[in-house]
Amino acid sequence: MTELDTSRNIVVGVAGGIAAYKACHLVRNFKEAGDDVRVVPTENALNFVGAATFEALSGHPVSTTVFDAVDEVQHVNVGQHADAVVIAPATADLIARLATGRADDLLTATVLVATCPVIIAPAMHTEMWLNPATQDNVATLRRRGMTVIEPAHGRLTGADSGPGRLPEPDQIAEIVRTELAGYRVEHRWKGKKVVISAGGTREELDPVRYLGNRSSGRQGFALAEWACQMGADVTIVAGNTAPLPVPSGAKVRSIISTRELERAMREEARDADVVIMAAAVSDFRPAEVAESKMKKGLADDALSTLHLVENPDVLKGLVAARARAELPAECVIVGFAAETGDADKSALEYAQEKFARKGCDVLMANEVGRDKTFGQKSNEGWILGSGVEPQRVEHGSKQVVAAQILAAVNQMLRE
Numbered sequence: 249m250t251e252l253d254t255s256r257n258i259v260v261g262v263a264g265g266i267a268a269y270k271a272c273h274l275v276r277n278f279k280e281a282g283d284d285v286r287v288v289p290t291e292n293a294l295n296f297v298g299a300a301t302f303e304a305l306s307g308h309p310v311s312t313t314v315f316d317a318v319d320e321v322q323h324v325n326v327g328q329h330a331d332a333v334v335i336a337p338a339t340a341d342l343i344a345r346l347a348t349g350r351a352d353d354l355l356t357a358t359v360l361v362a363t364c365p366v367i368i369a370p371a372m373h374t375e376m377w378l379n380p381a382t383q384d385n386v387a388t389l390r391r392r393g394m395t396v397i398e399p400a401h402g403r404l405t406g407a408d409s410g411p412g413r414l415p416e417p418d419q420i421a422e423i424v425r426t427e428l429a430g431y432r433v434e435h436r437w438k439g440k441k442v443v444i445s446a447g448g449t450r451e452e453l454d455p456v457r458y459l460g461n462r463s464s465g466r467q468g469f470a471l472a473e474w475a476c477q478m479g480a481d482v483t484i485v486a487g488n489t490a491p492l493p494v495p496s497g498a499k500v501r502s503i504i505s506t507r508e509l510e511r512a513m514r515e516e517a518r519d520a521d522v523v524i525m526a527a528a529v530s531d532f533r534p535a536e537v538a539e540s541k542m543k544k545g546l547a548d549d550a551l552s553t554l555h556l557v558e559n560p561d562v563l564k565g566l567v568a569a570r571a572r573a574e575l576p577a578e579c580v581i582v583g584f585a586a587e588t589g590d591a592d593k594s595a596l597e598y599a600q601e602k603f604a605r606k607g608c609d610v611l612m613a614n615e616v617g618r619d620k621t622f623g624q625k626s627n628e629g630w631i632l633g634s635g636v637e638p639q640r641v642e643h644g645s646k647q648v649v650a651a652q653i654l655a656a657v658n659q660m661l662r663e
């Protein structure tokens with residue numbers, strides 16, 4: 249269990265789809281975080297994964313009907329004590345039953361009893377997902393306050409590919425934890441284009457060496473995941489990152505150097521509603537790139553001097569491009585500031601100066617150090633905006649921080 253997790257009662261509902269096997273990993277994820285998990289499958293889910301598997305993983309008996317253990321009134325008991333009900337996968341049929349308020353098995357009856365957050369992760373063929381009947385049912389559930397996770401895009405059961413895949417269990421668990429931390433996905437960015445840079449850029453020294461940084465890309469990917477869940481069309485311009493799952497439905501465009509990043513961002517931002525520079529950008533690059541690998545035995549002056557030139561400031565360039573009408577005038581531009589405080593000024597004071605210098609609309613400032621932010625799974629800091637007091641971003645997972653940043657951006661979009 250990490251310091252971010254506290255033990256909760258989680259109900260994992262499982263419907264009868266091929267992705268039911270992924271529910272096993274979801275149960276494990278919650279168990280490993282110290283949560284108490286009850287699995288409530290539908291009758292059809294047990295055609296894919298046996299009750300014994302769910303019982304062994306959760307440590308609780310499993311049933312599908314309200315007529316098992318009648319004396320315990322299971323649906324009332326399980327539903328009332330749940331901190332969250334997560335249904336993964338949810339089939340088109342289960343979504344339809346939930347939308348009509350049916351209670352014809354233990355899972356649907358439990359959902360009707362539950363007053364806690366209900367998070368539904370659909371998985372089905374693209375045609376079934378896009379069918380107006382399913383979309384209407386999804387809209388109904390969202391209107392009633394349930395969270396319906398956007399399915400991932402990719403290979404489905406057969407040779408077909410498109411939206412409809414179940415996101416990875418870790419991604420689903422992270423969305424559940426973010427909601428339990430008090431941040432609900434608001435599905436209000438349908439039709440908006442969001443461009444996010446993530447990870448670190450690398451500058452070549454010779455064919456095998458580069459200058460780089462320790463960025464993992466986690467904050468950028470967490471922002472992309474949250475923006476996808478808000479319904480936006482998301483493009484990630486990704487430098488070097490840790491191995492991270494692609495957020496549900498996001499497009500990824502890979503770059504290596506700062507100059508490639510600049511080109512990609514300018515192109516992608518042309519029709520963007522929101523641009524976020526979360527990448528850790530190399531400010532300098534070697535003045536010359538060696539044609540072949542630099543060998544040992546270089547002269548002393550060559551060893552002691554590395555000639556560098558300054559890279560373009562991509563964020564400032566985007567702000568300037570918007571002023572020249574190369575980006576939509578209403579596009580919201582967000583920057584990040586990695587700061588360390590010193591004897592003269594605090595990290596926040598340096599961030600405020602940077603905010604003024606960069607000219608962006610929102611700046612997420614965090615304090616960095618060897619053990620802070622880079623490569624870590626959590627983050628904290630301040631959100632700076634024009635004419636408003638700095639807003640403290642409390643310590644939380646990068647998804648929790650992403651939710652707070654996008655809430656601030658959403659305010660600007662509405663204004």
Ligand code: CTP
Pocket residue numbers: 506525526527528529530531559560561562563564582583584585586587
């Ligand atoms: N950034 C950028 N282009 C650069 C350097 C940084 O677009 N050449 C962006 C980052 O993606 C981030 C913001 O500018 O959104 C601030 O990055 P940071 O590294 O904190 O600041 P620098 O501009 O590099 O300033 P300094 O190194 O002087 O603190």
